Amino acid sequence: SSKPKERDNEYLKQGLPAVEGLSNEFTNVKKAARIEHDTFINTCSSLGSRVVEIRQLVTRCASSERGGFLKEMKAFLEDCEEELKLEHPLQLFVIVKEFLSMVDRVCADISRNLQKKNGTTSASSPPPLSPPIRSLVKFINLPKQFMSDIRAATYSSESNDSF
Template structure:
């Protein structure tokens, strides 16, 4: 029992089971005041009676369980913060995503020319999710189809005009019609646009993060460390029988305090960047504090819509005759 009293020797499963067995005050009083034959008690009662005889036994178990799970919790939180940071970088540095936003803004202004909504300089990202609600004359083709067609063609031309593109064109375009070349540009551009789902992969992952859960985890780690410090530095301090346990936990406390300080710095830095990216793309969001990661949810949902439209457009060839996209031009 000596190793267990020192904070060693119990595995994670045993510690979890022990913590769940914490008796109520009334149960503990009955066990401590029991005067009958020990053999008359059940195995669980015998075990609990022995455990409650150890000073602060269950608080020790909670402290040991905290230490056992601490590193996994810290790693999980650091990975979440790292993912958030990468998502911010992806959104800010994605040239194609910015081009898409520009194309949406230009299309909206063309549609609203002559109205009070014409000539807009920006728009809320929520509007991206409404692009599929505006339909053409066929009732199927949407404003998002039009935007993707426009940017796909321009991106295809951009790649085709690059040095490598010109070299390939000299080899393949000799006997091709203008319509065939235009179709190549469109399909080349579609490949680029659909690649946004890969380019913004951390944005999509970040959309699934439970920010309240992260904040709660950091708070729980802080509270747990405070409880462990109270146990080792106050309740058991000076007791010779508990010296080994206190020494073991004191060493862990120093490590835990450093780790938590680093976590707090990570949280502060990353949430600052999340706020900056949200304001950059979404305007003043200080009043929208219910979900600070909402911008990533919007972009993830938009990328899902974008992927569907790209797959649909790959299956069709743009006709020369008037198309249902004409009203958007």
């Protein structure tokens, strides 16, 4: 029973830096997700109101105008309304931002729990300093049950030196 626990802890120790690295890899996504979502939604609402006003004006002018301007305005208004129908077009960025925040919190919790476990088993060793900023992670060959197929296992062992 001790061997599987040790193996699980080893996998955690080796995989945690890679998962923590996701946060760094998605820095630009986080920046994009910080767009003021409420302001954007309010702007869309305001544009929708203006489109309604323009449609009313075009409807009033329809009786006197028969030219290409009316036709073009109607097409323009239809395009505007279609574009504004999208509900919360930036919601995906908010979801991604929240997901990455959760990943960061889970990584911190796992690190803290590992430090506590290591602290109880080896009270004499000092606690580790802050984690390194971003180091390259070298993966070991994992057992076959962790691989999606045989080719992935072969590729992993062949390309291990390139990392």
